[in-house]
Structures are given as C-alpha cells and as structure tokens.
Amino acid sequence: MIDPARATLVEAAAALVRGELTSEALTRACLERAHRLNPTLNCFLRIEDEAALAAARRADAAHAAGRPLGVLHGVPIAVKDMFYDAARETSSGSAIRRGFRSATTATALARLKAAGAVVLGALNMTEFALGPTGHNPFYGACHNPWNPAHIAGGSSSGSGAAVAARIAFGTLGSDTGGSIRLPAAANGILGLKPTYGRVPRTGAMPLSWSIDHVGPLARTAADLARLLGVLAGHDPGDPTASRRPVPDYEAALGAGIAGLRLGVPRNFFFDDVEPDVRRALDAALAVLEGAGARCVEVVVPAAEQLTELGRTVVYAEASALHGHWLRTRPQDYSPQVRARVATGVAIPAAAYAEALQLRAVLLRAFCEQVLGRCDVLLTPALAIDVPTLAATDVGGSASMWATIAQLLKCVAPFNYLGVPALSLPVGFTPRGLPAALQLVARPFAEATLLGAAAAYQRLTHWHERLPPVH
Amino acid sequence: MTDRDTVELDADLVAALARLVGYPPLDAETAARIAAGAGNAVAAVRATATVPLFDTEPGSYLVELERLADPAA
Numbered sequence: 230m231i232d233p234a235r236a237t238l239v240e241a242a243a244a245l246v247r248g249e250l251t252s253e254a255l256t257r258a259c260l261e262r263a264h265r266l267n268p269t270l271n272c273f274l275r276i277e278d279e280a281a282l283a284a285a286r287r288a289d290a291a292h293a294a295g296r297p298l299g300v301l302h303g304v305p306i307a308v309k310d311m312f313y314d315a316a317r318e319t320s321s322g323s324a325i326r327r328g329f330r331s332a333t334t335a336t337a338l339a340r341l342k343a344a345g346a347v348v349l350g351a352l353n354m355t356e357f358a359l360g361p362t363g364h365n366p367f368y369g370a371c372h373n374p375w376n377p378a379h380i381a382g383g384s385s386s387g388s389g390a391a392v393a394a395r396i397a398f399g400t401l402g403s404d405t406g407g408s409i410r411l412p413a414a415a416n417g418i419l420g421l422k423p424t425y426g427r428v429p430r431t432g433a434m435p436l437s438w439s440i441d442h443v444g445p446l447a448r449t450a451a452d453l454a455r456l457l458g459v460l461a462g463h464d465p466g467d468p469t470a471s472r473r474p475v476p477d478y479e480a481a482l483g484a485g486i487a488g489l490r491l492g493v494p495r496n497f498f499f500d501d502v503e504p505d506v507r508r509a510l511d512a513a514l515a516v517l518e519g520a521g522a523r524c525v526e527v528v529v530p531a532a533e534q535l536t537e538l539g540r541t542v543v544y545a546e547a548s549a550l551h552g553h554w555l556r557t558r559p560q561d562y563s564p565q566v567r568a569r570v571a572t573g574v575a576i577p578a579a580a581y582a583e584a585l586q587l588r589a590v591l592l593r594a595f596c597e598q599v600l601g602r603c604d605v606l607l608t609p610a611l612a613i614d615v616p617t618l619a620a621t622d623v624g625g626s627a628s629m630w631a632t633i634a635q636l637l638k639c640v641a642p643f644n645y646l647g648v649p650a651l652s653l654p655v656g657f658t659p660r661g662l663p664a665a666l667q668l669v670a671r672p673f674a675e676a677t678l679l680g681a682a683a684a685y686q687r688l689t690h691w692h693e694r695l696p697p698v699h
Numbered sequence: 700m701t702d703r704d705t706v707e708l709d710a711d712l713v714a715a716l717a718r719l720v721g722y723p724p725l726d727a728e729t730a731a732r733i734a735a736g737a738g739n740a741v742a743a744v745r746a747t748a749t750v751p752l753f754d755t756e757p758g759s760y761l762v763e764l765e766r767l768a769d770p771a772a
Contacts, residue, residue, distance in 0.1 A: 425764060469761060473768070537743030544740065556721045568732040574720055575713045575737035580744045586752040587744070589760040596767045625728065630735055647764055673768040 233258050234699055238304055238398035238452035245303040248292065252303025256285035256347050259305040262396045262699075263349060269698055270372045272381070272390035274310050274320060276350040281305065284347045291345075299345030300455060307397040309388050310351035311358055311434035312338040321434045322354040322384070324367045324561045325554055335432030336464045337401055337443050344459045349397055352387030356566045358403055358436050359547070360384055361411050361636040362621040366563045370618050373415060374696035375662055379615045382415035382636075384408040388446050389416035395699050399447040399456050405436045405543060406536070407640030409444050410652035410667060414610035417654040417663030417691070419682060420446040421453050424672045425647030426471040428457075429464035435550055437543040438469075439585065440644050448692050450683035453651075454478035457675060473673055481676035482683040487521030489681060492603030497532035498639050502612045509664035510609055513655035516688050517681070525603050530594045532642060536634070538584045538591070539645030540572075545581040548573025564625030592646050592672075600648075600671045605681055608639045610652040610665035643669055651678040654691050661697075708734040708741075 230250045231241055244250055263276045288303035311321045313331035320327050334342075342348065353371040355363060363371040363386030371386035373379040374394040381390040385402030389412025392400050402409040404422040413420025421444045428443040435441060445456035461475045491514070493499075502510070518524060531538075548555070551570040559567055573581075599606055613635065623632045643650040650669045658664055670677045686692055710730035717725050717733075725733070756762075 424768075426761065471765065473765065531747055534743040534747045537740045538747060540736070541740040541744055544737065552720070556723070559723055564729065568729050569736065571717065571722065571725070571729070572733045572736040572740075574716050574722065575708055575733050576740060580741045583748050583752065584740075584744050585760070586755050586757070587747055589755060589763045590750060590752070591747070592760065592763050592767065600770075625732060627728075627732075629732060630739070647760070671767060671770065672764045 230254060233262060234395040234695060237449050238447055239449070239455055241398055242301060242304050242455070246298060252285035252288040252347060253282060255303065256281050256305050256349070259349055259396055262394070266394050266396060266698060269377055270374060270390050270394055271369045272353050272371050272387035272394065272396070273307070274351045274353050274368055274387070277317070277348065280316070281347050281349050288345055288347065299343065301341060301459060302345035304346050304398050305349050306341060306346045306399045306401070307349045307352050307391050308338055308401040309354050309385050309403060311354060311403060312401060313432040314338055319351070319434070322356045322358070322365055322368065325558060331432065333432055336429040336466060337433065337460050340459050341401065352391055352400060354386055355384035356563055357570065358384040358405060358408055358434065359566050359569050361407060361633055362618070363412070364618065364622055372618070373615065374698040375417060377698060378617050379662060380415060380618055380621055382412035385412045385446065389413055389418060389420070392416065392418045392446050392448060393696055395695070399445055399452055402444060402446050403433055404442045404444060404644065405440050406539065406644055407637045409446060410610055410640045410650060411636060413446050413652040414654070414663065414665035415615045417696070418446055418448050419450060419453050419654065420444065420652045421457060421675065421678070422643065422650045423457065423461065423675055424649045426469045427673065427675065428460045429467040429470040431464050431466035437546040439542050439546060440539055442644065450679045450686055451479065451482055454482055454679045471673070476676055478676050478679055481680045484680045485521065486517060486681050486684040489522040489605060490603040491517060491522050491524045492527040492599055492606040493524050494529050494532070494606065494608060495526050496528050498529070498608040502609050503614055505614060505658040506609060506612060506664045509656040509658065510666055513666050513685065514607065516685060520684055520688060527599045527602050527606065530598050531591055535591070535642035535645045536637065538587060539641055541576055541580055541584040542645070544569065544572040545576045546573070565629055568625050568629070588645065595646055595648070596671055604670065604677060606669040608667045608669065610639060610667040611636065612639055614658050614660060615662040639667055648672055649675045649678055651682055653682045653685060656691055708738040710734050713737070
C-alpha cells in the first residue's frame with residue numbers, strides 16, 4: 230500500500246485508479262495520522278472520521294462498479310474551516326460563527342468533492358482569516374511540523390501544516406494578504422494564489438470581496454496543477470469569476486524553463502532578507518539558471534505602497550462585512566482582529582474609492598514595467614526565518630502592525646494587483662526551518678508558474694524531506 | 700515637509716468616527732491601533748494617486764486583468 234507520508238497527491242490518485250489500494254484504506258491511514266499528530270500541531274478543528282470514511286466507501290463502490298472516476302478519485306484532502314458546507318458547520322476560526330451552518334456549499338469545495346476528493350475534516354485558521362501567524366485565541370494556535378515552537382503561518386495555518394505533516398495530500402486555502410503563500414512558505418510546501426477571478430469565491434467566507442482569492446496548497450507542482458484544474462473556472466454565483474477557459478495545467482508541467490526570463494527586483498523585496506534565507510534563495514536561483522532560465526533586473530513600480538493600498542480596500546470592505554457584529558458583539562472578537570476589522574471606520578470613502586480606481590492603473594504599470602521585461606518575477610516569500618509563536622504573539626499590542634507588516638511584506642502586494650503568485654520551498658535555514666521563493670506572473674499565467682516550479686522540483690529534493698513531526 | 704505630510708489620524712478622531720457608525724465605545728488602545736493602521740493605508744493612497752483618475756472607468760480592473768493576460772497587450 231502507498232505510504233501517505235511519501236506519496237504525492239498525483240501518485241496516490243493514480244494508485245487508486247489502478248486499484249492498487251482502496252480509498253477507505255488510504256483514508257483510514259490519513260485519519261490515523263490526523264488523530265496522532267493533531268495533539269501536537271492543532272491543525273484540525275474537526276476531524277470528520279465518519280463523513281470521510283463514508284465518502285471513501287462511495288469512491289470505492291464507484292470504482293468497483295466501473296463508473297467514471299474524477300481526477301481526485303478517493304484522494305484524502307482537507308479544507309480551511311471557512312468554506313461553507315451544507316453538510317456541516319463552518320466556524321471561520323471565530324467565536325462568532327461557532328456552530329454556523331450554511332444552506333449552501335462553497336463552489337471550490339463542491340468542485341473538489343465532485344472530482345472525487347475525500348474531505349478529512351476542517352482545518353484550523355486565524356480568526357476570520359485575518360492574521361499571518363496562525364495564533365487563534367478561540368481554538369488554539371496551529372504549530373509548525375518542522376518545529377512546533379514556530380508559527381505555521383496564517384491565515385490558512387492548518388492548510389499548511391496538514392500537508393507538510395503528510396496528513397492530507399492537498400488542502401484548500403484563501404489568500405487576502407498572503408494567507409495561502411505564507412503558510413506554504415512556513416511549512417515547506419507549495420501554495421498558489423491564482424489570478425483574481427480564476428477560482429470562484431462563491432460560498433467562501435468573505436473578508437474583502439475585491440481582494441479575496443481561493444487556492445490550493447500541496448507538496449508538488451504537479452499536485453497543485455491537478456487541484457487548480459479542478460478548482461478553476463467560471464461560476465455564475467461569483468460575478469467576478471472569469472469566463473476564460475481553463476487550460477490543461479498538468480500538460481504545462483514538462484515544458485522546462487530554458488530561455489525563461491526571471492525578473493529579480495532591484496527595489497523593496499530583497500531589502501531586508503535575513504542572510505540565512507538569502508543563501509537559500511540564491512542557491513535556488515542558481516538551480517533555475519542552471520536549467521536554462523536567465524535573470525534580468527527589474528524595478529517594481531510603487532512596490533512600497535501596494536500592500537497599504539490593498540489594506541485600504543480590505544479594511545473598508547471588512548468593516549462593512551463585520552459592521553453588525555462590531556456594533557452588537559465586539560467582545561466576541563480577539564483584540565487584534567477587532568482592531569483590524571474596525572480599521573475601515575477610519576478609512577475615508579474617498580480613499581477607498583481611489584484605491585480601487587488605482588488598481589487598474591498600477592496593474593497596467595506592473596505588467597508593462599516588470600512583466601514586459603520578464604516572464605516570472607522572483608521575490609522571497611518570507612524574508613525572515615520562520616519566527617516562533619512566542620515572538621509573534623502580539624495580540625492587539627502596539628507592535629501588532631509591525632509584526633504583520635514584516636511577515637506579509639513580500640506576499641501582500643500581489644493581492645492588490647491580483648496577479649498569480651506561487652510560494653515554492655527552496656531549502657532550509659540552519660535552524661531547520663523552510664525557506665521559500667515567490668514566483669509571480671502575468672494575469673492567468675498560472676501554467677507558467679507551475680511549469681517553473683515543476684522544473685525546479687525535478688532538479689531538487691527538498692519536497693521529499695519529511696518534517697520531524699509527521 | 701508640508702502640513703499635508705504631517706497629518707495623522709489620532710485616537711480621539713477614530714473614537715468619534717466609531718461612535719458615528721454606532722460602534723460601542725473603543726478603548727484608547729484599540730482606537731490608537733486603528734488610527735495607526737488607517738493612517739498608513741490612507742497615506743499610501745495619497746502617495747500613489749499622482750495621476751488623474753477622472754477618466755478611469757469604474758470596474759476597469761477586471762477588464763485589465765483579462766486584457767493583460769495576453770503578453771501582446
């Protein structure tokens with residue numbers, strides 16, 4: 230039988246289709262790992278044994294009956310606890326939504342299930358998807374499998390830790406300021422924030438309807454490509470979802486990167502990179518160049534302002550979404566999240582509208598000045614060594630904004646621009662914690678990112694390394 | 700440095716705005732955090748809005764995303 234600790238999602242899916250193992254056996258193995266590791270990692274809010282095993286048995290029955298099988302047939306995955314599911318509660322990592330049950334199921338989750346995926350349970354997350362560390366005062370912090378004293382990143386903290394600890398073959402996350410890419414970077418796995426509108430937001434807990442993105446986390450580029458192929462595509466329930474056809478992402482994986490132009494920013498992104506992280510990033514760059522890619526220097530326009538422009542939009546919209554609860558249940562928020570969702574009260578409507586209007590202008594400038602000179606922009610995903618939970622447990626204190634800014638510096642700019650961005654693990658620092666590059670491309674060029682990541686993973690073995698907690 | 704550069708939101712103003720929209724009274728620390736966060740955000744808008752947006756079509760962002768997917772755009 231395939232070992233969940235070693236096999237990739239694509240390998241597991243192939244073994245299931247070939248009948249080399251049953252989904253029930255594989256799901257039981259993953260559930261055993263979930264129960265064994267969750268006391269250490271706290272990556273699951275709920276492990277749903279019965280529902281998962283029932284889904285696995287249905288998958289096995291479909292296989293036995295010779296019925297058509299989806300591309301995720303029988304594969305155990307898990308989802309951040311903010312994708313509504315008519316069959317179960319969705320807490321959004323909050324006290325306010327504890328026990329909430331939606332009448333509908335999120336499109337992204339429904340697509341994963343329709344493709345045959347088996348959902349193991351609901352994953353831990355930062356309260357209302359607002360926080361980069363994975364602390365959660367209501368459900369407890371999520372811990373990093375490479376060192377449980379360190380953060381798993383946020384807000385999709387459980388989504389990162391569950392894949393890294395080899396509990397789930399892939400997970401679903403959301404990203405409004407780095408919430409897929411930061412947990413991916415902290416946990417040594419891949420995370421993809423697709424182009425805004427590529428994956429429908431229907432039925433995903435909203436934080437900021439203009440900036441929210443939904444996307445997958447997994448251990449290999451091929452696994453991400455499989456998941457994105459399922460998740461992407463128009464949905465009438467989301468008016469911002471693109472009608473653009475979904476390409477065959479898996480077909481692009483073998484293209485290679487000979488001649489690919491890699492943009493290395495001269496400004497902002499590499500300014501404060503810690504030396505140990507820098508060494509890992511430089512080594513990764515050398516691997517990519519050795520495979521035929523070539524580096525060009527670029528300057529990212531308005532780089533220093535992009536994150537705050539995005540925040541202008543996020544906080545204005547979050548205050549609108551949370552307005553009723555901020556009036557009636559302010560005590561049910563943690564201090565940090567209350568302050569952040571209430572920040573919109575002090576954003577002038579003129580500034581909000583101007584930030585939205587500037588978005589197209591700055592996207593155009595980015596595509597002309599950066600992606601006119603390169604195919605993929607490279608930045609750190611996280612410029613510092615993955616910090617400890619203790620060092621980042623700042624709550625609503627005076628150091629709150631500085632801590633958030635440091636962690637999100639390199640990832641949040643691309644939420645505002647809406648271009649696709651992928652976090653790629655590229656090794657470890659001397660403390661044994663993951664380091665990661667971020668790859669950014671023009672709108673809807675996810676295949677380019679996945680192809681570059683696949684080329685890197687063919688030449689390296691970081692993604693095969695097991696964390697101490699697995 | 701001009702007066703415009705030195706304008707900062709203060710916690711009292713934030714507390715007043717919060718009362719205006721019907722929030723329960725904010726404690727001083729929360730109001731100070733909000734003032735700092737909103738101040739940084741609005742300053743970024745001010746620093747970036749250096750071109751007229753009068754002729755920018757509202758909603759043009761999604762159109763631009765689709766258009767710029769084509770490298771020839």
